[in-house]
Amino acid sequence: MEGVVIFLIIAVVVIVVLIVLGALLFGGLRTSLMFTVHSREAVIVERFGKFRRVAQAGLNFKAPFIDNTTRPISLRVQQLEVNIESKTKDNVFVTVPVAVQYVIKEEMVVDAYYKLSNPEAQIRSYVFDTVRSALSGLELDQAFESKDDIAYSVEQTLSTRMADFGFSIINTLVQDISPDSRVRDSMNSINAAQRDRVAAQSLAEADKIKRVTQAEAEAESKRLQGEGVAAQRKAIALGIAEQYEMLRKVGIENTAEQLLLMTQYFDTMQDVARNGRSNVLYLPSNPGSVSSMGEEIRTAMLQAQAAHEADKDGEADEARISAEQLREQEQERAERKRAEAEHRSRDAQREAQRSADNTPPWAHPGSGNQG
Incomplete structure (x- = not known):
C-alpha cells in the first residue's frame, strides 16, 4: 500500500516538473528558452530592453530570464482605409475614401518598429494632408476628372515620407468622391437638363432635315409632273397634227377640224365617264355650244x-x-x-306653208259639214 502511494507521488511530481519545463521552454515567457516565428512575420529579440536581433520564421532560441521577444511584426501587404472629408475650390464638401496598400521591408523591420510609435495614424495624417491640399485647388467637376491624379500624388508623397521608416507604399486608390446628397441631386438635375437640351436639338435637327427632304421631294415631284404634262401635251398635239395631215391627204380638208374636235370631245367624255369620281356632270345641251x-x-x-x-x-x-x-x-x-342654214330653214318653212295652202278641201276633215 505504501508503494502505491509513493508511486503516485513520484508520478505527480514528474508531471508537474514536465509542465514547468514546457512552460519555461515554449511558453513564450521571459523565462522560455525556445520560441517559433510564423512565415511572413518577424520577431525582435531584446535583452534587458535593448535591441538584440531580428528572429526570422522558424524555431528560434533565446536566453531565459535575460532575453525578451516583441509581438510578431507582419511582413504581408496590408491595406489601410482612410475616409477624408474635405472642401473643394467651389466650396463643396466631399467625402473621399482612400485605400493605402503598404508593406514593411524585411531589411528595415527595426526602423519600422522603433521609429514609429503608431504607423497607421501617421499614414492617415499624410493621406489627409495630401488629399486636402489637392482638393483645395480643384472644383468639383475637376476633382472627379482628376481622381487618378490625386491618387498618384498621395502615393508619391507617402512613398517619399514613409521610405525612411521602413514602409514601402504598394498602391494608393481613391475609391470615390462623394459630395452631399443635395449636391448630387443638383448635379443630376443639371445633367438631365443638358441631355434634354441636346435631345431637343437633335429632334429639331432631325425634323428640319425631314422637312427639307420632303420639300425637295415635292419640288422634284412637281418638276417631273410638269415635264410629264408637257410631254403629254406635246404628244397629243403631235397626234392631232398627224391626224389632221392624214385627213387632208384623203381629201377631208374643210371639215377636218370639226371631225378632230368632235373625236377629242367624245374621247374626253368617255374618259370622264370611266375615271371621274363625280356623280353629276354638266355638259352643253345643244350642238351649237360644241x-x-x-x-x-x-x-x-x-x-x-x-x-x-x-x-x-x-x-x-x-x-x-x-x-x-x-x-x-x-x-x-x-x-x-x-346665213345659208337660216335661208334654207326659211325656204323650208315657206314650202311647207305653200303646200298647206294648196291642199284640196276634201283633205281637211269636217270642212264639208261646215259648207
Whole structure:
C-alpha cells in the first residue's frame, strides 16, 4: 500500500516538473528558452530592453530570464482605409475614401518598429494632408476628372515620407468622391437638363432635315409632273397634227377640224365617264355650244400655227396679222354657213306653208259639214 502511494507521488511530481519545463521552454515567457516565428512575420529579440536581433520564421532560441521577444511584426501587404472629408475650390464638401496598400521591408523591420510609435495614424495624417491640399485647388467637376491624379500624388508623397521608416507604399486608390446628397441631386438635375437640351436639338435637327427632304421631294415631284404634262401635251398635239395631215391627204380638208374636235370631245367624255369620281356632270345641251367651242379651239390652233410660221421666218408682226386675217376669214365662213342654214330653214318653212295652202278641201276633215 505504501508503494502505491509513493508511486503516485513520484508520478505527480514528474508531471508537474514536465509542465514547468514546457512552460519555461515554449511558453513564450521571459523565462522560455525556445520560441517559433510564423512565415511572413518577424520577431525582435531584446535583452534587458535593448535591441538584440531580428528572429526570422522558424524555431528560434533565446536566453531565459535575460532575453525578451516583441509581438510578431507582419511582413504581408496590408491595406489601410482612410475616409477624408474635405472642401473643394467651389466650396463643396466631399467625402473621399482612400485605400493605402503598404508593406514593411524585411531589411528595415527595426526602423519600422522603433521609429514609429503608431504607423497607421501617421499614414492617415499624410493621406489627409495630401488629399486636402489637392482638393483645395480643384472644383468639383475637376476633382472627379482628376481622381487618378490625386491618387498618384498621395502615393508619391507617402512613398517619399514613409521610405525612411521602413514602409514601402504598394498602391494608393481613391475609391470615390462623394459630395452631399443635395449636391448630387443638383448635379443630376443639371445633367438631365443638358441631355434634354441636346435631345431637343437633335429632334429639331432631325425634323428640319425631314422637312427639307420632303420639300425637295415635292419640288422634284412637281418638276417631273410638269415635264410629264408637257410631254403629254406635246404628244397629243403631235397626234392631232398627224391626224389632221392624214385627213387632208384623203381629201377631208374643210371639215377636218370639226371631225378632230368632235373625236377629242367624245374621247374626253368617255374618259370622264370611266375615271371621274363625280356623280353629276354638266355638259352643253345643244350642238351649237360644241360648235362654238370648236371655233375657239380652231382659232387658237390657227394662231399657234401662224406664230410658229412667224418664228421660222422671223416676222412675228406679219404672223400676228395673218392669224387675225385667218380668224376673220373663219368667222366670215361661219357667218356665211349660218346665213345659208337660216335661208334654207326659211325656204323650208315657206314650202311647207305653200303646200298647206294648196291642199284640196276634201283633205281637211269636217270642212264639208261646215259648207
